[in-house]
Every structure is written in C-alpha cells, then in structure tokens.
Amino acid sequence: MIYTVTFNPSLDYIVKLPTLALGSVNRTEAEELYPGGKGINVSIVLRNLGVESTALGFTAGFTGNEICRLLDRCGCRTDFIQVPEGFSRINVKIQAEQESEINGQGPNLTTENLQNLFQKLDQLLDGDLLVLAGSIPNTLPSNIYERILQQLEGRNIRVVVDATGELLRNVLKYHPFLIKPNNHELGDLFGQSLRTDQEIIFYAQKLQQMGARNVLISMAGDGAILVDEGGTIHKSLPPKGKVVNSVGAGDSMVAGFLAGYLSSHNYETAFKTGLAAGSASAFQEWLASGDDIRKLLKTL
Template sequence: MIYTITVNPAIDYVVQLPEMTLGSVNRLAHTAKLPGGKGINVSQILNDLEQPNVALGFVGGFTGAFVTDSLKAKGLNCQFTTIADDTRINVKIHAEQETELNGAGPEITDVEVDAFYQELANLTPDDVVVMSGSLTPSLPDSFYYDIIQKVKAAGANFVIDTTGEALKKTLPSQPLVVKPNNHELAAYYNTTFNSQADIIAAGQKMLAEGAQHVLISMAGDGGLLITPDHVYFSPAPKGHVINSVGAGDSMIGGFVGTFAKTHDAVESFRYGLACGSATAFSEDIATRAKIDEILPLIKIEDLTN
C-alpha cells in the first residue's frame, strides 16, 4: 500500500477578476473552492494510475469536512485524523497579477498526533509512505523525521518532498526517490551548474549520500534519472504549460505508483515525467486520459558511459 501524508491540507479558494483595486469593493468574475495539499495531489495521480493508496493527514471543522467530502467524491480513500481546530483556507487571487494568501494552519495537539501515528502502526515492508508539504506551526520540525523512523522500523520505504537542510537529514535513511529540480540541487550543494554533466555529478553525489534514486526535473530542458548503475535522460515533451502547480507532486505520484507495480526504475521515470507534464498542460491535476496522451511523447536515453 502507498500512504500519502498531507499534514496541512487546505481549501484553496480561487477567485478571478480582471483587476483588483486595494481599498475598494472588487466584484469577482469567477470563484472555485478546491481541496488542496501536496500529498493529496500525489493520491489523485495514484488513483489515476489505479494504484491503491490511502490519504492521511489532519482535518478539522467545517473546512476539514469539505476537504474530506470533496476528495471522497473523487474516489480517494481518505483516512484523515480529525482535530478540534479548523483546516485552513488559502485564497488564490487571479487578477492582473497572481496573489496568494495562505493560512498558517491549525493547532494540532499531542493527543491528535498520537491518533495520527496509529494510522501507521501496521506498516509492512511492501508499503511506501509519501510525505509532502509544509508542517503546521504547532508541530515540531522533527515531525517528518519521526515518521521516517517508524517507516524504517517497519522495513517500509518512504519518499519526502523537501529541500535544503531537511533533505540532508533524510538522505542517510535511504529514501526511495528524491526529486530536486536543477536549481534546488545547485542550492543544496552551494554551487552553480555549467553543463548537464555538472548536474549529473551532483545527482550522483546525492545518490552516494543515501538516496535510492535521484529524479531531477529541469523544466523545459527535460529530466534526469540517476540510479546506482545508470544515468537516463528524457527531453521535455512539447505542450502549452497552463498550470505548473502540482506538476512536481504528479511526477512523484507517477514514479512511486509505477515503481510499486513494476520495480522498474526506467518505466517509473517515464510515468513520472508523463504525469508531471500532463498536469503542467492541464488546469488541474492531470486525468488518466491526459497522462495516456503524453506517455508516447516521453523518449528516454541511457547516458551511461
């Protein structure tokens, strides 16, 4: 089973208007209320790939009920932990410029955290736990690290979508895959890249530090997969980018979901790229039809010397 964790989900209240004037009454042309969260995005892709998964996290209040009900209507298997405080609301303003007003998140008590841990009490070596997104202010910085220890004790695999110092702390625990983009990878090693060879060398270094697979996204320049024995490259498929939000989550979903079925890193890379691109070419998280449309466009080359 694949478990996705969205610690701090939200209602994304999306509003559109031609222009916004501060200090005045503004009339909205269009509004939408959507359940948001990086782990939730991963679960939606896993559902598209018909890969069984469970969405975990914390929800509370009428806003949390909206998130849960909306996701169940989409067919997601949600086993969220109910908390006393309300799930946050993020406001996404699309006017002449895009502006976001993101809530910090609810207060989560120690008792509620203990209840959440019970959802991970029966992990097996066949399971994968995917951790994505920000923590609420009330949780300690060690929250994800504590989950990783539980995952490793069960012999299961984990994926954490993070960067910087937080990523450095997780590498010795051997995550199944890490997914930095080329800019994040350069920042991680406090360097600059002058060539694709430089990017590959940094990815191989990250592999040596503990990652089982390194997936590097390079936007319009394509993607790289680095394994212990091979380096693979794929150019970016051609298409009109509509929405980059969720593309990275979709890439993780495509890779992890396919790897759970096949244990084939190259095929997982292919699906990861297709899912990420399909979301980038869509208004929301990609559908299976869009993923299937993109898959034939993914061409993978083995760069191994």
C-alpha cells in the same frame, strides 16, 4: 498500499478576475474550489492512474469536512486525524494581471495529534510505500520527517520524500526509496548554482552517496533527470505543450513515477510516466486525468 501524508491540507479557492483593485470591491469572472496539499495531490493523481492510496494527515472544522468530501468525490481513500479545534486552512489564489496568494495557517497541532499519526504509521505493513511531501506547520517539530523515518527503519517500508533543505538532508541517512528535489533545490542543498546536466547529475549522485536510493530531479521546461539506484542515468525533455499552471506538477511527477514503477518495476518506465504526469498537470488548470497522462506518455 501507498500512504501519503499531508500535515497541513487546504481548501484552495481559486478566483479569476480581469484586474485586482486594492481597497475596492472586486467581482470574480470564475472561481474553483479544490483540495490542496502536496500529499493530497499525489493521492489524486495516483487515483487518476488507477492506483489506490490512503491519504493521511490532519483536518479540522467545516473546511476539513469539505476536504474529505472533495477527496471522496475524486475516489480517494482518506484516514485523516480530526483535530477538535480550529479549521483546516483556506488558500486564496488570485489570478488577475499578476498572480497573488493568501495562504491560511491551519489548526494548531498538539503532541497528542502527533502521537495519533505515529499510531497509524505503526500499522503500515511490510512492502507498503509512504509519501512525505511538502513543508510542515510551525506547530510541529522541525525534525518530524526524520522521526517518522527513524520509526519505520528496518520495516521494509519504502519512503518517498519530496521536501527541501534540512527536512530533506536529515532523512538521507535512512535511505529513502525516492527523493525529488528540483534543480534549484538541489543546488541550494550544496550552496551551488547548477547550470548544466553534468552538474545536476554530479550533485544528485552526492545525495545517493549520502543515502538516497533514487534521485529524481525536475527541471521545469528542461524536463527531468533520474539517477536510479543501479547507477543508470535517465534524462528527457518534457512533452510539448503550453504550461497553464505549474502548481501540483511536481506532485504529479511523484505519483506518475510510483504508478509506473509499481506496474513495471522498471525505472525507465517509472521515469517516463512521472515526466508525462508532471507535464500533463502543468498543461491543465488543475491535476491531470489518467487519459491526459497516458496520451503524453505515448510521445516520450
């Protein structure tokens, strides 16, 4: 089973209007409501590809209930910890002449809430796969990813980490199965501005030397590079298409990689499926369907 963790899920309220006038009443032309959060995105795209997962994390209040309802409508399994106070955050995405965002804070998480999560993680079985994605709320310890991998060490549970900075650096010693920085995040880890594929590959290999098994680097319009644990380098430009919304594209790439790997146990297949999934979501208003992904995969 695959498990995803989203520490601070959201309801993403997307509003479109021709112009935003501050200090005035604005009326939308269109609006959408989606469940949000990087781990949640991974679970949705996995489900779209026919792969089951369970979404873990924390929800609260009426917004938490709506997140669960929307995920159920998507066909996703959830096992969230219900926080008794507060409510899950609402992120407002304003699409006008310029795109603006107002992101909520979410509920305060306690030591007891965190203990409940660790109890759920204790129930993972040999061969399970855990996805840790995104930033963490300021109410949680900054080393929470590291603590989770420490607890799972030696249990044959493959862990995927999609995070940045010290969150990522500190887990490398636990040999995560997959990490997925983008090229800018990779450069930031080493204080470098990476301009060539050779530089990207060099520093991806450094992350392997630090402990990562597979390093998948997303590069937006330049495609992606995978340095797999066997030392093989996979590189490809993305499929052709018009980018509509890049939010969730990286999460879709992770989901596609996992779906491709689990179906084939082949890193080339995993890489191409990940690239197709990331691109398919970038070409949509929201996350791509399985048909969208499979259609693009045939072009790679």
